[in-house]
Amino acid sequence: MIDIHCHLLNGIDDGPKELVDSLIMARQAVDQGYTDVIATPHHLKGRFSNPGDEVRKRVEDLNTKLVEENIPLVVHPGQEVRLHGEMLENLANGSVLTLADSKYILIEFPTESVPFFAQELFFNLQMKGYIPIIAHPERNVEIRKNYEVLYRLVEGGALAQLTWGSFAGVLGKKIKKFSDQLLEANLVHFMATDAHFYEGRSMEVDQAVQSLKQNIGVEQADLLLENARLVLQNEQIDFDEPTEIKKRFFLF
Structure with a gap:
């Protein structure tokens, strides 16, 4: 498997503090079946600023250490x-990176809102050949209140990444239910760990993977997981048109 969203690099954001923690996460990733991880430290979020050159250097150093430790995992910037x-x-000057030097870029919204200029900026990015991937939309307050905000962005060509922990119910029943609804409405194109440590928000996804295959079927789940490899190979991702979220009514 490939993970496109992971805070594996130590000491630069709210992920692991020490190198030893990064190595434990890397071993955990291998145990879960990952061969490649794209390191995605926060950039321009609060006090975290991790420009492209710095991220590339840290990824290179970590890959060297992984070889020394005989950990069969490849990390990408x-x-x-x-x-x-x-x-x-900032993409042009290299301070902002795409995922593994592909055309895909992982973008995070503020927790509470979707900025008014998002749709125009996404359009401009796509006109330059980039494909925006929206990080964990299921956790965004505005999108949870009005899913059509996400629907319009996806309909316009953006993609969306759901976090395994959200799908597994780690963040509560409401986010779990909304995650299921997004999957059903074809508003999810990637599953990723968004791992920050080897405990809690970790690389452990085996049970969630099995649950996903039970919920949406093995074939559909495999296609969803394959999209991460297409990012790594910088290939085009085909996806079904998004649909409306179905409202369910229960009689007691």
Whole structure:
């Protein structure tokens, strides 16, 4: 498997603090079946600023250490970029990175809202050949209140990444239910760990993977997981048109 959203690099954001913690996470990833991980430290989120050159150097150093430790995992450079108006300029100067040097870029919205300029910026990114991937939309308050915000962005060509922990119910029943609804409405294109440590928000996904296959079927789940490999190979991702979220009524 491939993980496109993971805070594996130590000491640069709210992920692991020490190198030993990163190595434990890497071994955990291998145990779960991962062969490649795209490191996505926060960039331009609060106090966290991790420009492209710094991320590349840290990824190179970690890969060297993984070889020394005989851990069969390859780490690729990326960022979880907070949405900002100068994104095109920062992509051009290299301070903002795409995922593994592909055309795909992982973008995070503020927790409570979707900035008003998001749709226009996404359009401009796509006109330059980039494909926005929205990080964990199931956790965004505005999207949970009005899923059509996400629907319009996906209909316009953006993709969305659901977190395994949200799907597994780690963040509560409401986010779990909304995650299921997004999957059913074809508003999810990637599953990722968003792991920050080897405990809690970790790389352990085996049970969630099995649950996903039971919920949406093995074939559909495998296609969803394969999309991460297509990102790594910088290939086009085909996906079904999004649909309306079905409202269910229960009689007691």
